[in-house]
Amino acid sequence: MDNKNLDELFEAALRFHHYANTAYPLTPRSLKQYELHDEEEIRKCVIENITQQKKLNLYVHVPFCEQRCRFCEYVVVDKPDKDDQNIYVDHLLKEIDLYKEVIKDTEIIGYDLGGGTPLYLSNENLKRVTDKIKTFNLKSGITFSIETTPAIAARDKEKLEYVKSLGYDRISMGFQTVNEELLSKLSREGSKHLYDKAVENIRSAGFTRFNIDLMYGFATQSNEDFRATVKYTISKNPEYITLYRNRYKGTKLEADAGAVSLYKANVQYEIAYTELKKAGYLANNGKNTFSRIEGDPGTSDYLTTRVIDAASYVGLGLGAQSFVGNYLAYNLGCADHKLEMYYREVDRGMFPINDIADLPEDEVRSKALSVMFYFGYISMKSYRERFGEEFTERFKDEIKYLSENNLMQFSEDDPDKFMVTDYGVTHLSGIIALFYTSRSKEEMYKLIGKKHVSSENYDETFLKFYNRKEYDAPSVAADIVVMNKERTKVLLITRCENPFVNKLALPGGFYTKNDSSIESCAVRELKEETGLDVNNVKLECIRDEPHRDPRGWIISVVYSAESDETTSDISAGDDALYVKWYSISSLKKEEMAFDHYDIIMKLTSCS
16 A cells, blocks of 8 residues: 555544544444354354364453443443342353353463453352353463452452452452542542542452553543542552543443544543653553553453454353454344343353354454554564464555654564554554555545534534633634745644644644743744744734634734745644645635635735
């Protein structure tokens, strides 16, 4: 693929950042053409792929919660009946037995008990599940991992002690945020008092591998709120802290997605990265789990081997996902979250599969590579072992493009790792899409054309949450028109922040108390957004119309400068999604933000 096509693909995926991420495929129906429906074909596919594996991971799903959080994208039964857990575990154990007949003595290298809320189960049911898992051929030294909620951890110390005695040595708990108003909006119980007690009980139970999950990228979450949450979490001194960006897709908050730009998400990740690194929590660029234990990645054995090695895993329970060899499957309940069909198929002695796709090699490769980016790098060795070919041969063009644009580089310390750079972290969705199949790339372009990712809809959603009081009225901004010497081309950014997200705009931004002058503001903004330094800045005009900006009355002081586009070293930064030189004669008013088209036309006398 030539650079022009890679450029277009990269830029499109950045705009589509809520969907182009480590979760592959793009939609639940993306792989429909590869699905199997005949019972015998399904059984044959499952058995053949499982028996070919030398190692496997197991994931057991508990679909019960006291209350479903609005940000949750997982399979959870709303308001389960009192007897549901006993009936569920009965059938879960039957399903495990069905798979054990096929797995036999294959080595199990990772096991997670997740959900939902695993500790929603009674002690008796927790023991039944754990004892069943212990009948498998478990790798020596394997670490059992389990999840809890702050509410259960704070109120049931005895249950924590019990699961520790069952052999669970790693525990994960979600704070998500310490903003109680936001927690209420998310339908989640939480407070600092509750969190303090939960951490105290977890430590008292003897857990020394303790992870706390935090979420960012909520429409109503300010940067300072998130910073406070990160600092408070650090004060609890867990071994690990994991960041999850709210993905919106498939949640009750999906309609709010347009209010959260890529810029906002990147800023909040950088806030966390800076605070965590300062406190001794380390992770390579792009990795979401931060560890303060040297040599310990912080993730469970199940997740670590899934991500780095693309190891196969069998998901057990309602709606659980399996990715084994060449098949990707979702259990019954993945769509409707109902138990009855799952029970019926297990009672029939059938694998309780709702959807299963027997994938061609290119789809398997894209799925595996997308997940690898959860750790921010691709291991050459793991790729070679998984696919029997050299990564550097398969993706020559992509590697060249990513290296030349400082998005990924081979590690100097470990040449086996092709790693995301600091700059690449903020453009991860664009990077991942370069490794999509041709089918996925076409699908992404089609989805981008739909209304739910249009600039106009993003602005409408964004403005519902926008707080005008954050700025004095009127606010002052500086914009700068940088042209070539012939005045035929102009340097423009693609905005990655609302309003006018994805529209072309002049480099510029708000004047702050740290700027010595509005002119210095213009020069600073140009440098931050494009990487370009200029001299001989000239004041051109002031735009002060009250309605030129939908956020309120914002006065813009406009400057101009010249630069040679053939030698200028430019790269998008700050709130710029992309930066390029554009022919002035080809500009279209409807593709540009604010009144920037009129400004350019007036300065170049092209109107």
